[in-house]
Amino acid sequence: MNxxxxxxxxxxxxxxxxxxxINLKESYDLFINGAFVPAKNNNHRNTINPSNEKIIAKxxxxxxxxxxxxxxxARKAYETSWSKISHSERGKYLFRIARIIQERSRxxxxxxxxxxxxxxxxxxxxxxxxxxxxxxxxxGWADKLKYAFPGRETQPLGVAGQIIPWNFPLxxxxxxxxxxxxxxxTIVLKPAETTPLTAMLLAEIIRExxxxxxxxxxxxGDGSTGSSLVEHPDVxxxxxxxxxxxxxxxxxxxxxxxxxYTLELGGKAANIIFADAAIxxxxxxxxxxxxxxxxxxxxxxxxxxxxxxxSDEIIFKLRERMETLIVGDPLDKNTDIGxxxxxxxxxxxxxxxxxxxxxxxxxxxxxxxxxxxxxxxAPTLFCNVSQSHRIVQEEIFGPVLxxxxxxxxxxxxxxxxxxPYGLSGGVxxxxxxxxxxxxxxxxxxxxxxxTFNKFDPSAPFGGYKESGMGREGGIQxxxxxLKLNPC
Ligand code: NAD
Numbered sequence: 001m002n003x004x005x006x007x008x009x010x011x012x013x014x015x016x017x018x019x020x021x022i023n024l025k026e027s028y029d030l031f032i033n034g035a036f037v038p039a040k041n042n043n044h045r046n047t048i049n050p051s052n053e054k055i056i057a058k059x060x061x062x063x064x065x066x067x068x069x070x071x072x073x074a075r076k077a078y079e080t081s082w083s084k085i086s087h088s089e090r091g092k093y094l095f096r097i098a099r100i101i102q103e104r105s106r107x108x109x110x111x112x113x114x115x116x117x118x119x120x121x122x123x124x125x126x127x128x129x130x131x132x133x134x135x136x137x138x139x140g141w142a143d144k145l146k147y148a149f150p151g152r153e154t155q156p157l158g159v160a161g162q163i164i165p166w167n168f169p170l171x172x173x174x175x176x177x178x179x180x181x182x183x184x185x186t187i188v189l190k191p192a193e194t195t196p197l198t199a200m201l202l203a204e205i206i207r208e209x210x211x212x213x214x215x216x217x218x219x220x221g222d223g224s225t226g227s228s229l230v231e232h233p234d235v236x237x238x239x240x241x242x243x244x245x246x247x248x249x250x251x252x253x254x255x256x257x258x259x260x261y262t263l264e265l266g267g268k269a270a271n272i273i274f275a276d277a278a279i280x281x282x283x284x285x286x287x288x289x290x291x292x293x294x295x296x297x298x299x300x301x302x303x304x305x306x307x308x309x310x311s312d313e314i315i316f317k318l319r320e321r322m323e324t325l326i327v328g329d330p331l332d333k334n335t336d337i338g339x340x341x342x343x344x345x346x347x348x349x350x351x352x353x354x355x356x357x358x359x360x361x362x363x364x365x366x367x368x369x370x371x372x373x374x375x376x377x378a379p380t381l382f383c384n385v386s387q388s389h390r391i392v393q394e395e396i397f398g399p400v401l402x403x404x405x406x407x408x409x410x411x412x413x414x415x416x417x418x419x420p421y422g423l424s425g426g427v428x429x430x431x432x433x434x435x436x437x438x439x440x441x442x443x444x445x446x447x448x449x450x451t452f453n454k455f456d457p458s459a460p461f462g463g464y465k466e467s468g469m470g471r472e473g474g475i476q477x478x479x480x481x482l483k484l485n486p487c
Contacts, residue, residue, distance in 0.1 A: 012326070015333040017120045022110050027058040028196065030066055030220065031203035033073035034213030040065040045222075047196055050117040051330050051339040051374040059196045062219040067188070067228040070217040074159040074186040075234055077214030082186050083156060085212075091142030094181055096209040098135035101128065101174075104205065108198055112170055113330040115197040117339030117375070118293050120331050130455055131174035134473075137457035138178035141478060145183065148475050152484040156184030157260065158236035160481060161229040164199075165242045166192035166341050167296040167397075173199050175472045176239050177216060178457075183481040185237070186215050190229055192242075193222040194342045230254065237261065239480065241298075244395075244421075244466045262470030262480045264298070264462060266395040267423030270416035271301030271452060272406075272438060275310045277428035281450065283317050286401070289426060289452040291325060291337055291379050295399040296345070298467075299424035301452055303392060304381075305412050308405040315383065315403065322366040322379045329371075337399060340375040349377050349398035356382045356391040361402070387418050395421070409434060413441045422464030426452045445471070 004010060027044065029036040043061040048054065062070070082090070101108065105128045112123040145154040160180045164172040169191055180187050191199035203218045219225060223246070230238055230250050240250055241264040254261050271289045273282045289301030306314045330338035340346040357363055361382035370376040381401040385392050392402045406412040416425060416438075425447040427438045439447045445462045448454060455461070460474040470480045 012334045014329075016329070017110060017113075017331045017333060019110055019114075019331070022107055024057055024111070024197070028060060028200045028220070030060050030062055030070070031200070031206075031216075031218040032066070032070045032214075033077075033217065034207065034211075036203070039063060040069075045193065047115055047194065048342075049114050050341055051371070053373055053375075056114060057197065059200070059220045062190075062221040062225045064228045066219055067225060067232060070188045070219050071159060071161075071229075071232050071234050073214035073217050074188050077212055078156075078158055078186040081212040082215050083184055086143075087145065087184075088143040090181065090184065091139045093209055093211050094135050094139030094142060094178060097205060097211075098132045098139060100205045100208055101132040101135065104201070105129070105132070108170060108201055110331065111201060112198050113338065116166060116169060116195045117330050117341050119335040119338045120333055121335065122293060127168055127171045130457070131170045134171075134174040134178045134457045138182035138477075141475075142182040145478070145482070148478055149482075149484055151487060153487050154183065155483040155485055157481055157483065158185060159234060160185045160187050160237045160239060161232065161235040162187060162189045162239045163226045163229065163242065164189070164191055166195040167293060167298070169195040170198040170202065172241055173202055176241070179472070179477045180239070180481050181215070183478055185481050188217045188219060188229060188235070190219055190221060190226050193220070196220040235259070237481065240264070247468060260480065262472070263468035264470070264472060265423075265466060265468040266397075266421060267298045267300070267463065267467050268303060268393065268395050268419045268421045269299055269301045269424040269426065269444065270303045270305055270412075270442065271426040272305045272412050272416065272428065273307065273310070273314060274427075274429035274431070274434060275307040276430040277450070278430070279310065279313065279317065282428040283314070283321050285426065285428060285450070285452045286318055287321055287325070290401045291399050292453050294337055294340055294377070296341055296397055297453065299446065299453065301424075301426050302396060302401060303416075303419075304401055304403045305406050305415060306403060308407050311403075311405045318381065319364060322381070323368075325366060325368065325379055327366075327368045327370060327376065327378065337379060340377050340398065343375055345397065346375040346377060349396055349400060352391055352394070352396045352398070353380060353400060356385070356389065356400070356402070359385075359389050359391070361385045361389060361391060387415060393419060409437055413438060416442050420466040423467035424448070
């Protein structure tokens with residue numbers, strides 16, 4: 001009997017998402033004090049669609065003078081309006097932002113996929129609804145802070161400087177802005193240089209929601225803009241999400257400065273499959289853990305640990321499943337894996353794949369056909385690797401999985417913890433006792449059991465070790481933006 005060739009025999013017709021409702025500008029200014037203003041130095045950079053390398057728009061590049069202006073606007077707004085209005089009034093603004101995000105969800109989803117390369121299915125069903133959910137969730141807390149921290153009086157910190165990465169641009173902005181506003185702080189937010197567009201749409205939404213001028217300021221630019229924000233003497237708190245290397249730099253800069261900071265950094269999560277797991281479900285879980293958002297996920301399950309007795313079966317089934325993953329146009333509703341976010345990131349992933357091969361790893365890549373223009377990487381896995389391999393220890397931030405085996409629960413716990421990171425993890429088994437043992441002994445901020453990459457605004461998220469400090473989400477996500485005083 002001839003076997004089915006999934007690349008040629010079973011094709012879906014294209015199902016492109018319409019872009020008719022998208023109204024992109026040629027050029028975007030900075031959002032300071034409730035208005036869109038050009039950068040003082042008039043510098044711009046292009047933002048590119050990574051799936052076709054076409055320029056989407058020009059975006060202003062904020063220099064130190066613009067950072068100054070944004071911080072002064074945030075300070076003035078804090079003193080004259082935002083710290084003065086009632087907590088329930090603050091909540092109403094957050095509800096309004098959440099509802100407008102829902103109303104403009106299609107537009108946000110399409111622009112997120114164009115600017116960042118992620119499949120429309122993910123931006124439409126995950127990024128945008130979760131961003132709205134975050135605003136709804138923290139809107140609810142705005143007038144209930146005294147119940148969140150009974151017996152304490154809560155006091156905002158003042159002006160929060162917030163810096164976010166490119167992998168979940170709108171969602172990371174929501175994770176930062178919603179709790180800061182709910183607790184009474186004003187904001188200067190800096191999006192990542194390769195994905196500024198949904199943040200600029202969020203600026204429009206904030207205007208539409210009629211927030212007092214200067215409560216939220218959004219300034220685009222690269223690391224030097226972020227650095228000016230970190231060093232600004234009138235910023236009361238820094239919230240950073242990004243790489244561990246930059247997180248360490250920020251720690252050094254803020255040492256001894258009495259400026260609180262939270263750091264959400266990189267990860268190298270262990271995803272552990274026991275022999276008694278529901279195997280087909282686990283295969284889907286592995287795919288979701290490493291190929292979701294092209295593997296550009298801080299909590300991606302990039303290290304797979306499989307109990308030795310089922311490793312052949314898992315690797316066989318995983319390779320078959322990888323062949324069915326559709327890699328291509330992010331705006332096609334059938335696409336599973338979109339474009340790599342930037343040329344630099346693609347180069348970094350390719351370098352790691354070469355390192356993996358040079359160190360003796362056994363490479364397998366799906367045979368999918370990659371488009372000719374744009375930045376693409378096939379779903380990839382490595383077998384025959386050990387704890388000392390660089391692709392097992394270092395964050396790749398791409399669709400590359402390193403597979404190892406284990407025989408006992410204690411062995412896999414030790415291997416899982418043998419990394420500088422501690423952000424997330426996963427465990428797949430039929431036995432509750434094993435779930436408890438593994439989750440209690442792995443040092444990571446979140447560990448999923450028989451699932452992976454599930455997020456909810458009410459659940460705290462954050463890291464141990466070099467994955468960072470502080471929590472975002474849940475009641476814990478309020479704390480980094482508050483001083484708690486005795487009543
Ligand atoms: P990055 O550290 O290069 O950049 C992150 C942000 O910091 C960008 O806005 C960038 O412009 C800015 N920046 C760069 N240098 C700076 C400096 N010296 N001072 C201040 N700001 C500076 O990271 P990235 O490549 O954009 O994002 C990928 C990283 O983010 C990965 O390591 C990933 O694991 C991590 N991440 C972590 C979480 C989490 O919640 N823990 C979530 C998403 C991404």
